[in-house]
Amino acid sequence: MSQPWRILVVDDEPDLEPLVLQRMRRQIRGGKYQFEFAGNGLEALEKLRADDSIDLVLSDINMPQMDGLTLLSQLSSLDSDLRAVIISAYGDMGNIRTAMNRGAFDFVTKPVDFDDLQITIERTVEHLRQWREATASRDKLVTLQNELDIASNVQQSILPDDFPATAKYEINAHMVPARNVGGDFYDFVSVPDDRMFATVADVSDKGIPAALFMMSSRTALKGAAIGTGSPREALIEANRVLQADNPTLMFVTVIMAVYDPHSGEVTYSGAGHDPPVVIHTDGTAAQMPTTGGIALGIAPEQIFSAALKENTVSLSPGETLIMYTDGVSEAMNVDKEEFGTQRLLELFRGKPPQNAEDAMTAIFDAVAEFAGEAPASDDITCLALHRSAAP
CATH class of the missing domain: 3.60.40.10 (PPM-type phosphatase domain)
Incomplete structure:
Protein backbone atom coordinates (compact mmCIF):
# COMPACT_ATOMS: atom_id res chain seq x y z
CA MET A 1 0.00 0.00 0.00
CA SER A 2 1.37 3.45 -0.91
CA GLN A 3 2.15 5.96 1.80
CA PRO A 4 -0.49 8.65 2.51
CA TRP A 5 0.01 12.13 1.18
CA ARG A 6 1.14 14.27 4.10
CA ILE A 7 -0.55 17.66 4.33
CA LEU A 8 0.41 20.46 6.72
CA VAL A 9 -2.52 22.79 7.49
CA VAL A 10 -1.39 26.22 8.70
CA ASP A 11 -4.10 28.34 10.34
CA ASP A 12 -4.51 30.13 13.65
CA GLU A 13 -8.22 29.21 13.99
CA PRO A 14 -8.45 26.43 16.62
CA ASP A 15 -11.76 25.14 15.22
CA LEU A 16 -10.21 24.29 11.86
CA GLU A 17 -8.27 21.20 13.01
CA PRO A 18 -11.28 19.17 14.26
CA LEU A 19 -13.30 20.34 11.24
CA VAL A 20 -10.64 19.13 8.75
CA LEU A 21 -10.26 15.82 10.57
CA GLN A 22 -14.02 15.32 10.59
CA ARG A 23 -14.65 16.29 6.94
CA MET A 24 -11.64 14.32 5.67
CA ARG A 25 -12.17 11.28 7.91
CA ARG A 26 -12.80 8.88 5.01
CA GLN A 27 -9.59 9.82 3.26
CA ILE A 28 -7.69 9.62 6.55
CA ARG A 29 -9.09 6.21 7.45
CA GLY A 30 -8.42 4.99 3.92
CA GLY A 31 -4.76 5.97 4.18
CA LYS A 32 -4.97 8.56 1.40
CA TYR A 33 -4.12 11.65 3.46
CA GLN A 34 -2.37 12.35 6.75
CA PHE A 35 -2.78 15.79 8.27
CA GLU A 36 -0.45 17.84 10.46
CA PHE A 37 -1.35 21.25 11.88
CA ALA A 38 0.47 24.48 12.72
CA GLY A 39 -0.88 27.72 14.15
CA ASN A 40 1.26 30.16 12.15
CA GLY A 41 4.05 30.40 9.62
CA LEU A 42 6.90 30.14 12.15
CA GLU A 43 5.48 26.96 13.64
CA ALA A 44 4.96 25.58 10.14
CA LEU A 45 8.60 26.25 9.19
CA GLU A 46 9.79 24.42 12.29
CA LYS A 47 7.71 21.39 11.39
CA LEU A 48 8.87 21.44 7.77
CA ARG A 49 12.54 21.70 8.74
CA ALA A 50 12.14 18.79 11.15
CA ASP A 51 10.15 16.62 8.73
CA ASP A 52 11.00 16.53 5.01
CA SER A 53 8.24 14.02 4.19
CA ILE A 54 5.45 16.63 4.07
CA ASP A 55 4.06 16.92 0.55
CA LEU A 56 1.60 19.79 0.61
CA VAL A 57 1.13 22.96 2.66
CA LEU A 58 -2.40 24.33 2.96
CA SER A 59 -2.06 27.78 4.50
CA ASP A 60 -4.22 30.72 5.48
CA ILE A 61 -2.82 34.16 4.64
CA ASN A 62 -3.62 36.22 7.73
CA MET A 63 -1.91 34.76 10.81
CA PRO A 64 0.12 36.12 13.75
CA GLN A 65 3.94 35.96 13.97
CA MET A 66 4.34 34.92 10.32
CA ASP A 67 1.62 35.21 7.67
CA GLY A 68 1.00 32.83 4.80
CA LEU A 69 2.64 34.99 2.14
CA THR A 70 5.86 35.20 4.14
CA LEU A 71 5.71 31.45 4.68
CA LEU A 72 5.36 30.95 0.91
CA SER A 73 8.54 32.93 0.28
CA GLN A 74 10.44 30.52 2.55
CA LEU A 75 9.18 27.24 1.11
CA SER A 76 11.37 27.14 -2.00
CA SER A 77 14.49 27.02 0.16
CA LEU A 78 13.22 23.89 1.91
CA ASP A 79 12.03 21.50 -0.79
CA SER A 80 11.50 22.04 -4.51
CA ASP A 81 8.93 19.21 -4.49
CA LEU A 82 6.73 20.86 -1.87
CA ARG A 83 3.42 22.25 -3.15
CA ALA A 84 1.39 25.02 -1.51
CA VAL A 85 -2.30 25.89 -1.66
CA ILE A 86 -3.40 29.22 -0.20
CA ILE A 87 -6.70 30.02 1.54
CA SER A 88 -7.66 33.56 0.53
CA ALA A 89 -10.54 35.92 1.13
CA TYR A 90 -12.96 35.92 -1.81
CA GLY A 91 -11.95 38.42 -4.48
CA ASP A 92 -8.64 39.37 -2.80
CA MET A 93 -6.68 39.62 -6.04
CA GLY A 94 -3.74 41.41 -4.41
CA ASN A 95 -2.94 38.54 -2.07
CA ILE A 96 -3.79 35.91 -4.69
CA ARG A 97 -1.41 37.54 -7.17
CA THR A 98 1.34 37.76 -4.56
CA ALA A 99 0.80 34.12 -3.58
CA MET A 100 1.08 33.01 -7.22
CA ASN A 101 4.28 35.01 -7.68
CA ARG A 102 5.70 33.30 -4.60
CA GLY A 103 5.01 29.82 -5.90
CA ALA A 104 1.49 28.85 -4.77
CA PHE A 105 0.15 26.05 -6.96
CA ASP A 106 -3.51 26.87 -6.37
CA PHE A 107 -5.89 28.56 -3.94
CA VAL A 108 -9.30 28.22 -2.35
CA THR A 109 -11.47 31.02 -1.04
CA LYS A 110 -13.19 31.64 2.28
CA PRO A 111 -15.58 30.47 3.53
CA VAL A 112 -13.97 27.16 2.61
CA ASP A 113 -16.15 24.80 0.59
CA PHE A 114 -14.81 21.38 1.59
CA ASP A 115 -15.93 19.77 -1.67
CA ASP A 116 -13.91 22.35 -3.59
CA LEU A 117 -11.03 21.94 -1.15
CA GLN A 118 -10.98 18.19 -1.68
CA ILE A 119 -10.92 18.62 -5.47
CA THR A 120 -8.10 21.16 -5.16
CA ILE A 121 -6.06 18.86 -2.92
CA GLU A 122 -6.60 15.91 -5.26
CA ARG A 123 -5.53 17.95 -8.26
CA THR A 124 -2.46 19.24 -6.44
CA VAL A 125 -1.21 15.86 -5.23
CA GLU A 126 -1.89 14.30 -8.64
CA HIS A 127 0.23 17.00 -10.25
CA LEU A 128 2.93 16.41 -7.62
CA ARG A 129 2.85 12.67 -8.31
CA GLN A 130 3.24 13.26 -12.04
CA TRP A 131 6.01 15.77 -11.46
CA ARG A 132 7.95 13.40 -9.22
CA GLU A 133 7.66 10.65 -11.79
CA ALA A 134 8.92 13.05 -14.44
CA THR A 135 11.85 14.11 -12.26
CA ALA A 136 12.76 10.51 -11.47
CA SER A 137 12.68 9.62 -15.16
CA ARG A 138 14.54 12.65 -16.46
CA ASP A 139 17.99 11.07 -16.26
CA LYS A 140 16.69 8.12 -18.25
CA LEU A 141 15.27 10.12 -21.13
CA VAL A 142 16.81 9.01 -24.41
CA THR A 143 14.50 10.67 -26.90
CA LEU A 144 12.50 13.83 -27.18
CA GLN A 145 9.30 11.78 -27.24
CA ASN A 146 9.86 10.70 -23.63
CA GLU A 147 9.99 14.32 -22.57
CA LEU A 148 6.83 15.13 -24.51
CA ASP A 149 4.99 12.21 -22.90
CA ILE A 150 5.91 13.55 -19.47
CA ALA A 151 4.66 17.01 -20.44
CA SER A 152 1.39 15.46 -21.59
CA ASN A 153 0.94 13.64 -18.27
CA VAL A 154 1.59 16.83 -16.29
CA GLN A 155 -0.83 18.66 -18.55
CA GLN A 156 -3.61 16.10 -18.15
CA SER A 157 -3.21 15.91 -14.37
CA ILE A 158 -4.67 19.37 -13.72
CA LEU A 159 -7.63 19.29 -16.12
Whole structure:
Protein backbone atom coordinates (compact mmCIF):
# COMPACT_ATOMS: atom_id res chain seq x y z
CA MET A 1 0.00 0.00 0.00
CA SER A 2 1.37 3.45 -0.91
CA GLN A 3 2.15 5.96 1.80
CA PRO A 4 -0.49 8.65 2.51
CA TRP A 5 0.01 12.13 1.18
CA ARG A 6 1.14 14.27 4.10
CA ILE A 7 -0.55 17.66 4.33
CA LEU A 8 0.41 20.46 6.72
CA VAL A 9 -2.52 22.79 7.49
CA VAL A 10 -1.39 26.22 8.70
CA ASP A 11 -4.10 28.34 10.34
CA ASP A 12 -4.51 30.13 13.65
CA GLU A 13 -8.22 29.21 13.99
CA PRO A 14 -8.45 26.43 16.62
CA ASP A 15 -11.76 25.14 15.22
CA LEU A 16 -10.21 24.29 11.86
CA GLU A 17 -8.27 21.20 13.01
CA PRO A 18 -11.28 19.17 14.26
CA LEU A 19 -13.30 20.34 11.24
CA VAL A 20 -10.64 19.13 8.75
CA LEU A 21 -10.26 15.82 10.57
CA GLN A 22 -14.02 15.32 10.59
CA ARG A 23 -14.65 16.29 6.94
CA MET A 24 -11.64 14.32 5.67
CA ARG A 25 -12.17 11.28 7.91
CA ARG A 26 -12.80 8.88 5.01
CA GLN A 27 -9.59 9.82 3.26
CA ILE A 28 -7.69 9.62 6.55
CA ARG A 29 -9.09 6.21 7.45
CA GLY A 30 -8.42 4.99 3.92
CA GLY A 31 -4.76 5.97 4.18
CA LYS A 32 -4.97 8.56 1.40
CA TYR A 33 -4.12 11.65 3.46
CA GLN A 34 -2.37 12.35 6.75
CA PHE A 35 -2.78 15.79 8.27
CA GLU A 36 -0.45 17.84 10.46
CA PHE A 37 -1.35 21.25 11.88
CA ALA A 38 0.47 24.48 12.72
CA GLY A 39 -0.88 27.72 14.15
CA ASN A 40 1.26 30.16 12.15
CA GLY A 41 4.05 30.40 9.62
CA LEU A 42 6.90 30.14 12.15
CA GLU A 43 5.48 26.96 13.64
CA ALA A 44 4.96 25.58 10.14
CA LEU A 45 8.60 26.25 9.19
CA GLU A 46 9.79 24.42 12.29
CA LYS A 47 7.71 21.39 11.39
CA LEU A 48 8.87 21.44 7.77
CA ARG A 49 12.54 21.70 8.74
CA ALA A 50 12.14 18.79 11.15
CA ASP A 51 10.15 16.62 8.73
CA ASP A 52 11.00 16.53 5.01
CA SER A 53 8.24 14.02 4.19
CA ILE A 54 5.45 16.63 4.07
CA ASP A 55 4.06 16.92 0.55
CA LEU A 56 1.60 19.79 0.61
CA VAL A 57 1.13 22.96 2.66
CA LEU A 58 -2.40 24.33 2.96
CA SER A 59 -2.06 27.78 4.50
CA ASP A 60 -4.22 30.72 5.48
CA ILE A 61 -2.82 34.16 4.64
CA ASN A 62 -3.62 36.22 7.73
CA MET A 63 -1.91 34.76 10.81
CA PRO A 64 0.12 36.12 13.75
CA GLN A 65 3.94 35.96 13.97
CA MET A 66 4.34 34.92 10.32
CA ASP A 67 1.62 35.21 7.67
CA GLY A 68 1.00 32.83 4.80
CA LEU A 69 2.64 34.99 2.14
CA THR A 70 5.86 35.20 4.14
CA LEU A 71 5.71 31.45 4.68
CA LEU A 72 5.36 30.95 0.91
CA SER A 73 8.54 32.93 0.28
CA GLN A 74 10.44 30.52 2.55
CA LEU A 75 9.18 27.24 1.11
CA SER A 76 11.37 27.14 -2.00
CA SER A 77 14.49 27.02 0.16
CA LEU A 78 13.22 23.89 1.91
CA ASP A 79 12.03 21.50 -0.79
CA SER A 80 11.50 22.04 -4.51
CA ASP A 81 8.93 19.21 -4.49
CA LEU A 82 6.73 20.86 -1.87
CA ARG A 83 3.42 22.25 -3.15
CA ALA A 84 1.39 25.02 -1.51
CA VAL A 85 -2.30 25.89 -1.66
CA ILE A 86 -3.40 29.22 -0.20
CA ILE A 87 -6.70 30.02 1.54
CA SER A 88 -7.66 33.56 0.53
CA ALA A 89 -10.54 35.92 1.13
CA TYR A 90 -12.96 35.92 -1.81
CA GLY A 91 -11.95 38.42 -4.48
CA ASP A 92 -8.64 39.37 -2.80
CA MET A 93 -6.68 39.62 -6.04
CA GLY A 94 -3.74 41.41 -4.41
CA ASN A 95 -2.94 38.54 -2.07
CA ILE A 96 -3.79 35.91 -4.69
CA ARG A 97 -1.41 37.54 -7.17
CA THR A 98 1.34 37.76 -4.56
CA ALA A 99 0.80 34.12 -3.58
CA MET A 100 1.08 33.01 -7.22
CA ASN A 101 4.28 35.01 -7.68
CA ARG A 102 5.70 33.30 -4.60
CA GLY A 103 5.01 29.82 -5.90
CA ALA A 104 1.49 28.85 -4.77
CA PHE A 105 0.15 26.05 -6.96
CA ASP A 106 -3.51 26.87 -6.37
CA PHE A 107 -5.89 28.56 -3.94
CA VAL A 108 -9.30 28.22 -2.35
CA THR A 109 -11.47 31.02 -1.04
CA LYS A 110 -13.19 31.64 2.28
CA PRO A 111 -15.58 30.47 3.53
CA VAL A 112 -13.97 27.16 2.61
CA ASP A 113 -16.15 24.80 0.59
CA PHE A 114 -14.81 21.38 1.59
CA ASP A 115 -15.93 19.77 -1.67
CA ASP A 116 -13.91 22.35 -3.59
CA LEU A 117 -11.03 21.94 -1.15
CA GLN A 118 -10.98 18.19 -1.68
CA ILE A 119 -10.92 18.62 -5.47
CA THR A 120 -8.10 21.16 -5.16
CA ILE A 121 -6.06 18.86 -2.92
CA GLU A 122 -6.60 15.91 -5.26
CA ARG A 123 -5.53 17.95 -8.26
CA THR A 124 -2.46 19.24 -6.44
CA VAL A 125 -1.21 15.86 -5.23
CA GLU A 126 -1.89 14.30 -8.64
CA HIS A 127 0.23 17.00 -10.25
CA LEU A 128 2.93 16.41 -7.62
CA ARG A 129 2.85 12.67 -8.31
CA GLN A 130 3.24 13.26 -12.04
CA TRP A 131 6.01 15.77 -11.46
CA ARG A 132 7.95 13.40 -9.22
CA GLU A 133 7.66 10.65 -11.79
CA ALA A 134 8.92 13.05 -14.44
CA THR A 135 11.85 14.11 -12.26
CA ALA A 136 12.76 10.51 -11.47
CA SER A 137 12.68 9.62 -15.16
CA ARG A 138 14.54 12.65 -16.46
CA ASP A 139 17.99 11.07 -16.26
CA LYS A 140 16.69 8.12 -18.25
CA LEU A 141 15.27 10.12 -21.13
CA VAL A 142 16.81 9.01 -24.41
CA THR A 143 14.50 10.67 -26.90
CA LEU A 144 12.50 13.83 -27.18
CA GLN A 145 9.30 11.78 -27.24
CA ASN A 146 9.86 10.70 -23.63
CA GLU A 147 9.99 14.32 -22.57
CA LEU A 148 6.83 15.13 -24.51
CA ASP A 149 4.99 12.21 -22.90
CA ILE A 150 5.91 13.55 -19.47
CA ALA A 151 4.66 17.01 -20.44
CA SER A 152 1.39 15.46 -21.59
CA ASN A 153 0.94 13.64 -18.27
CA VAL A 154 1.59 16.83 -16.29
CA GLN A 155 -0.83 18.66 -18.55
CA GLN A 156 -3.61 16.10 -18.15
CA SER A 157 -3.21 15.91 -14.37
CA ILE A 158 -4.67 19.37 -13.72
CA LEU A 159 -7.63 19.29 -16.12
CA PRO A 160 -10.92 19.09 -14.18
CA ASP A 161 -13.05 16.02 -14.84
CA ASP A 162 -15.96 16.64 -12.45
CA PHE A 163 -18.29 18.50 -14.80
CA PRO A 164 -21.13 20.76 -13.58
CA ALA A 165 -24.64 19.48 -14.25
CA THR A 166 -27.67 21.36 -12.93
CA ALA A 167 -31.33 21.58 -13.85
CA LYS A 168 -30.54 24.69 -15.90
CA TYR A 169 -27.28 23.83 -17.68
CA GLU A 170 -24.35 21.45 -17.92
CA ILE A 171 -20.74 21.57 -19.04
CA ASN A 172 -18.53 18.94 -20.61
CA ALA A 173 -15.00 19.26 -21.95
CA HIS A 174 -12.21 17.12 -23.33
CA MET A 175 -8.60 17.47 -24.44
CA VAL A 176 -6.73 15.01 -26.66
CA PRO A 177 -2.98 15.73 -26.59
CA ALA A 178 -0.98 15.47 -29.77
CA ARG A 179 2.30 13.61 -30.02
CA ASN A 180 3.99 17.01 -29.89
CA VAL A 181 2.53 18.47 -26.73
CA GLY A 182 1.46 22.07 -26.97
CA GLY A 183 -0.29 23.27 -23.87
CA ASP A 184 -4.04 23.36 -24.42
CA PHE A 185 -6.24 23.43 -21.36
CA TYR A 186 -9.79 24.07 -20.26
CA ASP A 187 -11.17 25.13 -16.91
CA PHE A 188 -14.34 26.37 -15.26
CA VAL A 189 -15.11 28.05 -11.95
CA SER A 190 -18.37 29.17 -10.36
CA VAL A 191 -18.89 32.42 -8.50
CA PRO A 192 -21.40 33.10 -5.68
CA ASP A 193 -24.09 34.70 -7.87
CA ASP A 194 -24.56 31.31 -9.65
CA ARG A 195 -22.66 32.42 -12.74
CA MET A 196 -20.13 30.02 -14.25
CA PHE A 197 -16.85 31.02 -15.89
CA ALA A 198 -15.51 28.71 -18.59
CA THR A 199 -12.12 28.97 -20.28
CA VAL A 200 -10.38 27.28 -23.20
CA ALA A 201 -6.76 28.20 -23.92
CA ASP A 202 -3.77 27.26 -26.07
CA VAL A 203 -0.20 27.92 -24.93
CA SER A 204 2.55 28.59 -27.47
CA ASP A 205 5.58 26.35 -27.86
CA LYS A 206 5.93 22.63 -27.16
CA GLY A 207 6.98 20.19 -24.46
CA ILE A 208 7.62 20.74 -20.76
CA PRO A 209 8.09 24.56 -21.01
CA ALA A 210 4.59 24.82 -22.50
CA ALA A 211 3.16 22.52 -19.82
CA LEU A 212 4.70 24.65 -17.07
CA PHE A 213 3.46 27.90 -18.61
CA MET A 214 0.06 26.28 -18.98
CA MET A 215 -0.12 25.73 -15.22
CA SER A 216 0.81 29.35 -14.50
CA SER A 217 -1.76 30.54 -17.04
CA ARG A 218 -4.52 28.37 -15.59
CA THR A 219 -3.96 29.66 -12.06
CA ALA A 220 -3.78 33.28 -13.24
CA LEU A 221 -7.01 32.97 -15.24
CA LYS A 222 -8.87 31.21 -12.42
CA GLY A 223 -7.87 33.84 -9.89
CA ALA A 224 -8.71 36.68 -12.26
CA ALA A 225 -12.16 35.23 -13.02
CA ILE A 226 -13.01 35.03 -9.33
CA GLY A 227 -11.55 38.43 -8.57
CA THR A 228 -13.12 40.47 -11.37
CA GLY A 229 -16.43 38.96 -12.51
CA SER A 230 -15.96 40.00 -16.15
CA PRO A 231 -14.21 38.00 -18.91
CA ARG A 232 -12.57 41.09 -20.34
CA GLU A 233 -11.35 42.34 -16.98
CA ALA A 234 -10.24 38.81 -16.05
CA LEU A 235 -8.12 38.56 -19.21
CA ILE A 236 -6.59 41.97 -18.53
CA GLU A 237 -5.73 40.93 -14.97
CA ALA A 238 -4.31 37.56 -16.06
CA ASN A 239 -2.20 39.26 -18.73
CA ARG A 240 -0.86 41.65 -16.09
CA VAL A 241 0.27 38.69 -13.97
CA LEU A 242 1.78 36.66 -16.84
CA GLN A 243 3.43 39.56 -18.67
CA ALA A 244 5.16 40.79 -15.49
CA ASP A 245 7.34 37.68 -15.24
CA ASN A 246 7.77 36.10 -18.66
CA PRO A 247 11.43 36.17 -19.71
CA THR A 248 10.91 33.50 -22.39
CA LEU A 249 8.10 35.52 -24.02
CA MET A 250 5.74 32.55 -24.15
CA PHE A 251 2.10 33.41 -24.74
CA VAL A 252 -1.34 31.86 -24.50
CA THR A 253 -4.47 32.47 -26.57
CA VAL A 254 -7.70 32.33 -24.56
CA ILE A 255 -11.45 32.38 -24.97
CA MET A 256 -13.25 33.04 -21.68
CA ALA A 257 -17.02 33.18 -21.18
CA VAL A 258 -19.27 33.69 -18.18
CA TYR A 259 -22.75 32.15 -18.21
CA ASP A 260 -25.74 33.42 -16.22
CA PRO A 261 -28.13 30.46 -15.79
CA HIS A 262 -30.99 32.75 -14.76
CA SER A 263 -31.04 34.85 -17.93
CA GLY A 264 -29.25 32.50 -20.34
CA GLU A 265 -26.81 35.27 -21.26
CA VAL A 266 -23.23 34.42 -22.17
CA THR A 267 -20.63 37.18 -22.07
CA TYR A 268 -17.31 36.29 -23.66
CA SER A 269 -13.97 37.81 -24.57
CA GLY A 270 -11.12 36.38 -26.59
CA ALA A 271 -7.40 37.02 -26.45
CA GLY A 272 -6.08 36.02 -29.87
CA HIS A 273 -8.51 33.10 -29.97
CA ASP A 274 -11.38 32.00 -32.21
CA PRO A 275 -14.81 33.12 -30.91
CA PRO A 276 -17.30 30.50 -29.71
CA VAL A 277 -19.93 28.72 -31.79
CA VAL A 278 -23.61 28.45 -30.83
CA ILE A 279 -25.60 25.39 -31.95
CA HIS A 280 -29.29 26.19 -32.28
CA THR A 281 -32.14 23.81 -31.48
CA ASP A 282 -32.60 22.90 -35.16
CA GLY A 283 -28.95 21.90 -35.48
CA THR A 284 -27.85 24.95 -37.41
CA ALA A 285 -24.86 26.74 -35.94
CA ALA A 286 -23.23 30.15 -36.06
CA GLN A 287 -19.87 31.50 -35.03
CA MET A 288 -20.19 34.46 -32.68
CA PRO A 289 -18.61 37.85 -33.48
CA THR A 290 -14.95 38.20 -32.65
CA THR A 291 -13.89 40.45 -29.78
CA GLY A 292 -10.42 41.27 -31.07
CA GLY A 293 -7.67 40.91 -28.54
CA ILE A 294 -4.09 39.62 -28.58
CA ALA A 295 -2.55 36.67 -26.78
CA LEU A 296 -1.77 36.88 -23.08
CA GLY A 297 1.76 37.24 -21.74
CA ILE A 298 3.57 39.47 -24.22
CA ALA A 299 1.88 42.90 -24.47
CA PRO A 300 1.86 45.57 -21.74
CA GLU A 301 -1.51 46.35 -20.19
CA GLN A 302 -2.24 49.53 -22.14
CA ILE A 303 -1.79 47.82 -25.50
CA PHE A 304 -3.49 44.60 -24.41
CA SER A 305 -6.61 46.26 -22.94
CA ALA A 306 -7.02 48.64 -25.90
CA ALA A 307 -7.31 45.70 -28.29
CA LEU A 308 -9.73 43.67 -26.16
CA LYS A 309 -13.52 43.84 -26.33
CA GLU A 310 -16.41 41.89 -24.85
CA ASN A 311 -19.62 40.56 -26.38
CA THR A 312 -22.86 39.17 -24.95
CA VAL A 313 -25.23 36.67 -26.58
CA SER A 314 -28.37 35.00 -25.28
CA LEU A 315 -28.39 31.21 -25.15
CA SER A 316 -31.93 29.92 -25.67
CA PRO A 317 -33.20 26.73 -23.97
CA GLY A 318 -31.80 23.70 -25.78
CA GLU A 319 -28.90 25.60 -27.37
CA THR A 320 -25.24 24.73 -26.88
CA LEU A 321 -22.18 26.96 -26.75
CA ILE A 322 -18.93 25.48 -28.11
CA MET A 323 -15.48 26.82 -27.22
CA TYR A 324 -12.48 25.19 -28.90
CA THR A 325 -8.81 25.52 -29.81
CA ASP A 326 -7.42 25.60 -33.33
CA GLY A 327 -6.58 21.92 -32.96
CA VAL A 328 -10.19 21.35 -34.01
CA SER A 329 -10.43 23.69 -36.99
CA GLU A 330 -6.86 23.03 -38.17
CA ALA A 331 -6.90 19.23 -37.80
CA MET A 332 -5.59 17.83 -41.10
CA ASN A 333 -6.20 14.63 -43.03
CA VAL A 334 -3.65 12.71 -45.08
CA ASP A 335 -4.23 15.10 -48.00
CA LYS A 336 -3.23 18.08 -45.82
CA GLU A 337 -6.78 19.40 -45.92
CA GLU A 338 -7.99 21.15 -42.76
CA PHE A 339 -11.18 20.24 -40.92
CA GLY A 340 -12.11 23.92 -40.91
CA THR A 341 -14.72 25.96 -39.08
CA GLN A 342 -17.38 25.31 -41.72
CA ARG A 343 -17.40 21.56 -41.04
CA LEU A 344 -17.90 22.32 -37.37
CA LEU A 345 -20.84 24.59 -38.21
CA GLU A 346 -22.42 21.92 -40.43
CA LEU A 347 -21.80 19.01 -38.06
CA PHE A 348 -25.07 19.25 -36.11
CA ARG A 349 -27.43 20.29 -38.90
CA GLY A 350 -30.69 18.38 -38.36
CA LYS A 351 -29.33 16.58 -35.29
CA PRO A 352 -28.67 19.06 -32.46
CA PRO A 353 -26.93 17.73 -29.33
CA GLN A 354 -29.23 16.89 -26.44
CA ASN A 355 -26.62 17.64 -23.82
CA ALA A 356 -23.01 18.80 -23.45
CA GLU A 357 -21.55 15.29 -23.56
CA ASP A 358 -23.34 14.55 -26.84
CA ALA A 359 -21.76 17.66 -28.33
CA MET A 360 -18.28 16.62 -27.21
CA THR A 361 -18.66 13.08 -28.53
CA ALA A 362 -19.88 14.27 -31.93
CA ILE A 363 -17.07 16.81 -32.39
CA PHE A 364 -14.21 14.51 -31.39
CA ASP A 365 -15.61 11.62 -33.43
CA ALA A 366 -15.96 13.87 -36.48
CA VAL A 367 -12.42 15.22 -36.19
CA ALA A 368 -10.97 11.73 -35.69
CA GLU A 369 -12.87 10.36 -38.70
CA PHE A 370 -11.76 13.31 -40.86
CA ALA A 371 -8.09 13.03 -39.85
CA GLY A 372 -7.99 9.28 -40.41
CA GLU A 373 -4.43 7.98 -40.32
CA ALA A 374 -2.86 11.45 -40.41
CA PRO A 375 -0.75 12.14 -37.28
CA ALA A 376 -2.06 14.86 -34.99
CA SER A 377 -0.05 18.06 -35.20
CA ASP A 378 -1.67 19.87 -32.28
CA ASP A 379 -3.70 19.28 -29.14
CA ILE A 380 -7.46 19.16 -29.70
CA THR A 381 -9.49 20.81 -26.96
CA CYS A 382 -13.17 21.63 -26.76
CA LEU A 383 -15.71 22.69 -24.13
CA ALA A 384 -19.49 22.59 -24.45
CA LEU A 385 -22.02 24.51 -22.33
CA HIS A 386 -25.58 23.29 -22.90
CA ARG A 387 -28.61 25.20 -21.65
CA SER A 388 -31.32 22.74 -20.66
CA ALA A 389 -34.52 22.84 -22.67
CA ALA A 390 -37.45 24.51 -20.94
CA PRO A 391 -39.79 21.99 -19.22
